[in-house]
Amino acid sequence: MIAQLTGTVQHVGLDAVVLMTGGLGWRVMVSPATAQALEGGAEATLHTSLVVREDSLTLFGFRTGDERDVFERLQTVSGVGPRIALAALSVLGPDDLRRAVSTGDLAALQRIPGVGRKSAQRLALEIGDKLGSAAAVEGGPAAGAPEGEAETEVRAALVQLGWTEAVAQRAVDDLAGNGLGASDLLRAALLKLGGRRG
Known part of the structure; x- marks a missing residue:
């Protein structure tokens, strides 16, 4: 089992990166x-x-071991494969997922692309408290790109994911000014937009 890779980022795509380590280029979703x-x-x-x-x-690659563990645990639910598990972590962080499944927050779970009401019920029922309890959030907002640059990056990412320029602009404008880095701003925008493309 390949549990961790450290190397030089050779290429960054929308949903995959190439990480060079030991002369090999690993494509990681x-x-x-x-x-x-x-x-x-x-x-x-x-x-x-x-x-x-x-x-x-x-x-599949993650910034923390906790994200990886949640990803693997989600796949124990019938009907949830790696794509949906990755989508879940794109919309909700590990602690948000823990809260949603432990409290049975079906509305939050249905924001995950590919998860309807029945799938959300299965997640809440089959996972329950198996993800553990939500950890305290460490520190403040993540350090990221300067304000303005992060918003531009997130707007471009949302357009690449299929939202119109106008919808992406509104979502970013609603969330701008909170001191969020690009990754946290993108997560918040995806959470806000849910599955809507209009």
């Missing part, structure tokens, strides 16, 4: 928020989970 936090040419460490299928081996 990541959430948009994780991709936004990585910079080409910089050194990075990703906590990874290898998903083995009959016809593929796919490596």
Whole structure:
């Protein structure tokens, strides 16, 4: 099992990065928020989970071991595969997911792309408190790009994900000025927009 990779970020895409380590380029699937936090040419460490299928081996990467553990736990729910588990962590952080499943907050769970009411009920029922209790949030807002630059990056990411320029602009404007870095701002925007594209 490949549990962690440290190397140089060779390429950053919308949902995948290439991490060079030991002369090998590892293609790692990541959430948009994780991709936004990585910079080409910089050194990075990703906590990874290898998903083995009959016809593929796919490596998923996360900023923390906690995110990886939540990703793996989510896949124990029937009907939840790696794509939905990654989408869940794109919309809700690990602690938000813990709160949502432990309190049965179906509305929050239904913000995850691909999760309807029945899937949300299954998540709450089958996972319950297995994700552990929500940890205290450490520190204040994450340090990120200067204000203005983060908003521009997030707006571009939302457009690439399928929202119109106008919808992306409104979502970013509503959240701007809170001192959020690009990754946290993107997560908040995805949470705000849910599955709506109009």
